[in-house]
Amino acid sequence: MTAMLEGRQVVVTGGTGALGQAVIDRLLAEGATCHVPSHRRPGSLDAAARERLHVVPDIDLTDQAATDRFFDGVPGLWASVHLAGGFGMGRIADSERDDFTRLMQMNALTVFLCSRAAVRNMRRTGQGGRIVNVSARPGIEQRQGARMVAYGASKAAVAAITMALSEELKGDHILVNAIAPSTLDTEANRKAMPKADPAKWLSTEAAASAILQLIAPENTEMSGAVVPLYARA
Template sequence: MTQTLDGRHIVVTGGTGALGGAVVGKLLGEGAICHVPNAHAAAPGHFPYPAHERVKLAHNVDLADPAKVDAFYDGVPDLWASIHLAGGFTAAPVEKIESASFAEMMDTNARTTFLCCRAAIRSMLAAETSGRIVNITARAGLDPRRGSGMVAYAASKAAVAAMTLAMAEELKGKGILVNAVAPSTLDTPANRADMPNADFAKWVSLEAAAEAIAYLVSPANLAMSGTLVPLYGRA
């Protein structure tokens, strides 16, 4: 895929996170210009590309606020693709889940994805150009029976999967391809710290996930849409 993304503008939400950094790095290697919304006033210290000439950081962008999301996308020229990695995870037995906690999980994962998809699609349709959208669901969103304490998280990620399929169907024939990846456990420093006794070799590497996402947003993807790509590693 060398240079297939050369000069193309791509949004990466959650781009300052562990997976986001890997995805941004992969896209930069393909020549893309990455627009990264950040909820805070400055990029976190672990983000490896704060001063890269093709990384456009936008601070204080609340992805659950439709006005801020729309304003951010309005500032992205010639949008080619939008990748939605921003989200969160909490686990609790169903009898201990508070209504506010359930709503927060839905906001963090499903609402932010919807608002960013909507803004990206509006931009692409207005420009009458083709484009690519990639969401991130999860293995739990496709198979909620795996694990315990996953009710709120699984519901929010299942909503992302359902939106992906519905949007892909609605946008048939309009040149916008909509897909999602569904990782199991990603091999991140945070996950290693939380599960020090796990077999890390069975987890999905950030590089493998970034490679799959990069293909889905590339012009080489001519027809793949409405697909939920399982990234389960050896689990």
Template structure:
């Protein structure tokens, strides 16, 4: 088996975001063909790969809708990898979290990861492809003590972590490797704007996170599965 991504088809949900753009860029450098679902009618202006030959954008894809997820994955030829970066974040004291807000976090983070993983697994099994799945949990998802003030978010990311390990165990015989990364604070423009007094040097760079994700999604990863990779930087 070749250890490159040249010509391999990879889905990147959340691919038009800050981390998504870094991941798509790293995959393109390695020759991958990136399929990027977008919830809106057009890609955001800041997405730099809209016209790239190896980027296939699909618009109006609601990743919480099972039918739309299945339809999106059905048009990807011989799927090799599926990377799930789409998600959301919310903070609130536990006594102020409404049921709808909790459900929204579970839908945005855990449900989308499940639906996309399931669609990817179905595609890989149908084509007998020993592919790769990469989810994104969070530091708080692995250590809930860090989830004070963001209980709904922490619960949703803990669910992603648990699903990742369970799926990896279930799919061992098929050779499909399932892993997740668990970042702490990522060094994004939005996070810098929200926390202007923080020490940005302690945060995780988008390039470092993208490199780890690209490795887990690559055929060079021959043995890692069921792993929750901490990306904590210097925090």
């Protein structure tokens, strides 16, 4: 049986994080070739998978020229999955302009520049494609945003970019969607919140499965969705 993404070229930003590694594992298992802007290789892989994993170091995804060069080096891009970003929280009276700007750059600007470069690549092939962004629960639910004004705003911007871009690209057969997860069950989050119950958090595998469904060639209709993934919280 042919794998779902056999021969497909996929970019994964943030590919060495906990979610990124789960996504890359699924993509490689489905036959994709993954292109990852990063400083280190994700996980331990077998020899066959390593042949289909291309890690490009020292890419600043807030730099338009650097982002364009990276995407231009990917032949026949099918899908671009944008996981790169950051988190921050704090009361607004204790926050600074730089806190807001940093999160907007890490979350919204990187999605904007990567989407821009991905669309240019996909239009060259004329075969359509898939873009998946990552918003977050505080970006789409007001009541979840206490002490996360800057973070929530940056993730709300990701949701807005996703919906606007899906409309713009209808004629190009490029489908654009996003997931909006609640807290992910990662080692970093367990260390940061030792008193929390991780059984109520979303697994990275569940998030990776949702992303895989959105970039699958079998998805020929769904676009402009921001999919809530809230686990059992």
